Amino acid sequence: MQKYIDSYDFSGKKAIVRVDFNVPLDENFNITDDTRIRAAMPTLKKVLAGGGSVIIMSHLGRPKKVDPKFSLKHIVAHVSECLGVPVAFAEDCQKADAEVAALKSGEALLLENLRFYAEEEGKPRGLAEDASEEEKQAAKAAVKESQKAFVAKLASYADCYINDAFGTAHRAHASTALIAKYFPEDKMFGYLMEGEIKAIDNVLKNARRPFTAIIGGSKVSSKLAVLKNLVGKVDNLIIGGGMGYTFIKAQGGSIGNSLHEDELIPDALEILAEAKAKGVNISLSVETRVADDFSNDANTQLVPSHEIPEGWEGVDAGPKSLENWKKIIMDSKTILWNGPVGVFEMPAFAKGTLQIAQDLAEATENGSYTLVGGGDSVAAVTRMGYADKVSYVSTGGGAMLEAIEGKVLPGIAAIQE
Numbered sequence: 001m002q003k004y005i006d007s008y009d010f011s012g013k014k015a016i017v018r019v020d021f022n023v024p025l026d027e028n029f030n031i032t033d034d035t036r037i038r039a040a041m042p043t044l045k046k047v048l049a050g051g052g053s054v055i056i057m058s059h060l061g062r063p064k065k066v067d068p069k070f071s072l073k074h075i076v077a078h079v080s081e082c083l084g085v086p087v088a089f090a091e092d093c094q095k096a097d098a099e100v101a102a103l104k105s106g107e108a109l110l111l112e113n114l115r116f117y118a119e120e121e122g123k124p125r126g127l128a129e130d131a132s133e134e135e136k137q138a139a140k141a142a143v144k145e146s147q148k149a150f151v152a153k154l155a156s157y158a159d160c161y162i163n164d165a166f167g168t169a170h171r172a173h174a175s176t177a178l179i180a181k182y183f184p185e186d187k188m189f190g191y192l193m194e195g196e197i198k199a200i201d202n203v204l205k206n207a208r209r210p211f212t213a214i215i216g217g218s219k220v221s222s223k224l225a226v227l228k229n230l231v232g233k234v235d236n237l238i239i240g241g242g243m244g245y246t247f248i249k250a251q252g253g254s255i256g257n258s259l260h261e262d263e264l265i266p267d268a269l270e271i272l273a274e275a276k277a278k279g280v281n282i283s284l285s286v287e288t289r290v291a292d293d294f295s296n297d298a299n300t301q302l303v304p305s306h307e308i309p310e311g312w313e314g315v316d317a318g319p320k321s322l323e324n325w326k327k328i329i330m331d332s333k334t335i336l337w338n339g340p341v342g343v344f345e346m347p348a349f350a351k352g353t354l355q356i357a358q359d360l361a362e363a364t365e366n367g368s369y370t371l372v373g374g375g376d377s378v379a380a381v382t383r384m385g386y387a388d389k390v391s392y393v394s395t396g397g398g399a400m401l402e403a404i405e406g407k408v409l410p411g412i413a414a415i416q417e
C-alpha cells in the first residue's frame with residue numbers, strides 16, 4: 001500500500017531512494033546542469049530531517065559495463081554540498097553492506113551507477129551481432145533470472161523505498177519498479193514524483209476547460225500515440241513544428257521541401273476526421289517561415305503554410321500562426337505544451353517557440369494551468385526566464401510523453417498498486 005512521505009515516520013529508518021542523477025558532465029567530469037540533483041533534494045532532506053538515513057541510487061548515462069567515465073563518484077561532492085551533509089560512496093551497488101551498516105540517522109550514502117549491471121534494465125548485454133533468436137531468448141531469460149538477486153540485494157539495504165525518479169518512471173527497471181514489491185507497506189513517491197503525477201492528473205484527469213494541447217517537434221511518428229490520445233480529451237489541439245507539415249500535406253497543401261512522413265498521412269487524416277467528429281478544434285500553422293537551406297543564415301521568407309514553394313522548407317511558425325495560437329491559448333483554462341513549433345536550436349528559427357513560451361507565461365498569470373514537458377519546450381521556457389512563470393515544468397521527457405499517451409507508467413504503478 002502506498003504511503004505518503006509527509007506522514008511517514010523515518011526516525012531510525014534507512015530509506016533507499018531512486019533518484020534521477022543522470023546529469024550532464026563535461027570532459028573534466030564537472031556537472032554542467034545540476035537541475036536533476038537539486039530536484040531530488042526536498043525528498044532526501046525530508047528523510048534526513050525526520051531522523052532517517054538515505055541510500056541514494058541512480059543511473060548515469062548508458063554504460064554497457066563498468067566504466068569509470070560513468071561513475072557517480074564524479075558527483076558525490078556536489079550532492080553532498082546540495083544536501084548539506086557528507087555523502088559516503090559505495091563503489092559497487094551490489095556490495096554495499098558495510099557502508100549501509102555504518103549509516104546512522106541523518107547520514108547519506110550514494111551507490112555506484114546501477115547500470116554498471118545489466119540486471120538494472122534486465123536486458124542482456126554483449127550478445128554477438130549474429131546471435132540466433134534462441135540465443136537471444138536464452139540470454140534474456142538469464143538476465144531476468146539474475147535480476148531477481150540484484151533487486152533483492154538492493155532491497156536488503158533498507159526499511160523503506162522511495163521513488164523520486166520521474167525521468168525513468170516509464171521503465172520497469174530493477175530500481176524503478178521491481179524493488180517496490182519488497183516494501184508492500186513502506187513504499188512511497190518522493191516529492192518530485194508526487195508533483196509530476198499531480199501535474200499529469202491536472203491535465204489528463206481534472207482539466208479545467210477549455211483544454212488546449214500544443215504538440216510540436218520533428219515527427220508525427222514519435223508522437224502519434226500522444227496525438228491520438230489527446231484528440232479524445234482536448235478542446236483545441238495545436239499541431240506545430242516539423243510534424244505539422246504531414247498534416248498540411250494530408251489536407252492537400254504544398255509543403256515544398258518541409259519535413260514530412262508520407263506513410264503517416266493516413267494517420268494524420270484519421271486524427272483530423274476524429275477531431276471533426278468530436279468537435280475538437282485542430283489548429284495547424286497558417287503561415288510559415290521558410291528557409292532555402294537548413295542553416296541559421298539561410299535566406300528566409302514568410303509564406304502561407306499550404307503554399308510552400310519548391311526548394312524551400314518550413315522552419316518556424318509565422319506571425320499569423322502565432323496570433324491564432326495566442327488567441328486559443330488565452331481562451332484556455334488548461335494548457336499542455338510538448339515540443340517546439342520550429343527549429344528552435346537555430347536562433348533565426350526560434351521565434352515561434354519562444355513566443356509560445358511567453359504566451360504560456362501570460363496565460364498562467366491570468367489564472368490558467370500550464371504544464372510544459374519535453375526537452376525543447378522546457379529549454380524554451382527556461383531560456384526565456386519563464387520556468388517559474390508556468391504552472392509546472394516536467395523533468396521527464398520520455399516519461400511525460402508516455403503519460404500523455406495515456407499509458408500507465410511502471411514506476412508509478414509499482415508504488416500505487
Ligand code: AMP
Pocket residue numbers: 216217218219222240241242243259314315316338339340341342343344345374376
Ligand atoms: P521532438 O524531439 O520530436 O520533440 O522534436 C524536437 C525537434 O524538432 C527539434 O530538434 C526541432 O529542431 C525539430 N523541429 C521543429 N520544427 C521543425 C521543422 N519545421 N523542421 C525540422 N525540424 C523541426
